[in-house]
Amino acid sequence: MIRPYVHINSRFHKIQSFVNHLFLDVIFRAPYIGQDIFDISLVLPKYAPLINEVNHEYLLNPIKECYSICKTLSKENLKALKRGVHQNNKIRLLCNGDLAPIEYSDIDIISSPLSTQIKIFFDKLYDEAVNKAVFYHEYGKVDDYYKSLVGKSRTCRCCGINKVLIKFHSKRSALDHYFPRNYFPFTSINTNNLLPICDTCNSKYKLGENTIYEIIKRNSRIISKTRKRTFYPFSKINPYPKIDVEITLNKALSEDMIPNDMNINLVSIGYEEQVQSWDRLFGIKENYLAECCSEEMYMYYEEQYVADLNFGKTHNEYIEALERNRVGDMNFLKAAFLNGINNYV
Numbered sequence: 627m628i629r630p631y632v633h634i635n636s637r638f639h640k641i642q643s644f645v646n647h648l649f650l651d652v653i654f655r656a657p658y659i660g661q662d663i664f665d666i667s668l669v670l671p672k673y674a675p676l677i678n679e680v681n682h683e684y685l686l687n688p689i690k691e692c693y694s695i696c697k698t699l700s701k702e703n704l705k706a707l708k709r710g711v712h713q714n715n716k717i718r719l720l721c722n723g724d725l726a727p728i729e730y731s732d733i734d735i736i737s738s739p740l741s742t743q744i745k746i747f748f749d750k751l752y753d754e755a756v757n758k759a760v761f762y763h764e765y766g767k768v769d770d771y772y773k774s775l776v777g778k779s780r781t782c783r784c785c786g787i788n789k790v791l792i793k794f795h796s797k798r799s800a801l802d803h804y805f806p807r808n809y810f811p812f813t814s815i816n817t818n819n820l821l822p823i824c825d826t827c828n829s830k831y832k833l834g835e836n837t838i839y840e841i842i843k844r845n846s847r848i849i850s851k852t853r854k855r856t857f858y859p860f861s862k863i864n865p866y867p868k869i870d871v872e873i874t875l876n877k878a879l880s881e882d883m884i885p886n887d888m889n890i891n892l893v894s895i896g897y898e899e900q901v902q903s904w905d906r907l908f909g910i911k912e913n914y915l916a917e918c919c920s921e922e923m924y925m926y927y928e929e930q931y932v933a934d935l936n937f938g939k940t941h942n943e944y945i946e947a948l949e950r951n952r953v954g955d956m957n958f959l960k961a962a963f964l965n966g967i968n969n970y971v
């Protein structure tokens with residue numbers, strides 16, 4: 627991504643402690659606990675209302691099912707599941723390729739009904755339970771968390787060009803599960819995994835793309851699954867890796883350019899694999915070329931760039947000004963586009 631998100635202080639982060647307690651201290655320890663059937667007294671008293679005071683179909687019922695199934699599991703399987711809770715929530719290390727997560731397909735091998743119940747729990751927790759009073763009185767509302775995180779920053783950090791709604795809008799844009807809920811258990815409420823994201827990235831490009839595996843299918847059968855490193859969205863690397871966009875033109879600029887008339891390259895020295903994953907997840911090259919072929923970009927070229935050059939500004943001065951605020955207003959892409967035009971001979 628062009629720019630990382632910055633963590634904020636929020637009570638919302640703490641819902642993960644509830645999840646960890648439930649799965650690590652109770653459900654995946656079921657064979658070592660006296661009660662045959664899950665009982666609310668098994669969880670810390672402060673967490674009991676969260677389970678009891680929302681529709682029992684959301685949390686209590688899947689917890690009961692998980693507990694009963696785990697009663698019958700081997701020590702090794704329970705150990706693997708516990709490791710999954712720990713590892714799936716270390717989002718930074720997963721992005722860096724330093725850890726292997728557990729997927730629902732792995733839990734299916736241990737117990738398919740368990741996999742189903744865990745999925746119900748994590749989906750209902752995020753989609754339903756956190757929006758109920760008993761949760762938001764304790765942890766704050768998901769909308770408020772989104773607004774604090776986004777603040778006044780309009781640009782989607784994932785694509786760097788489209789807009790997200792900010793704290794002054796009454797609505798909000800989506801929070802994307804960077805590690806998708808359909809593949810990865812235990813992370814539906816982990817704030818390192820929740821990204822404010824524009825509609826184009828969320829509903830048109832990323833969809834169910836697996837964040838860290840490049841999956842190639844033929845006739846809907848998986849023929850290869852390759853582990854890939856990816857950018858960690860809340861990276862604290864300082865300075866954050868710079869991604870250069872390089873555009874070349876195959877023909878002289880005209881109003882009717884199409885994406886095939888240009889080539890695009892994304893370059894970040896030392897982060898080649900992360901850049902590839904970024905493009906795979908968000909369709910970056912396609913988005914950028916479409917933007918460069920838009921009416922607006924052509925108008926920008928004619929009305930601002932050419933006009934400024936007519937007033938005596940040089941190409942380099944123009945690019946330098948764009949680079950000074952490269953993440954604002956698609957300036958990094960405008961600079962790449964103008965360099966492409968300037969370099970065309």
Ligand SMILES: [Zn+2]
Pocket residue numbers: 782783784785786787788823824825826827828
């Ligand atoms: Zn976006």
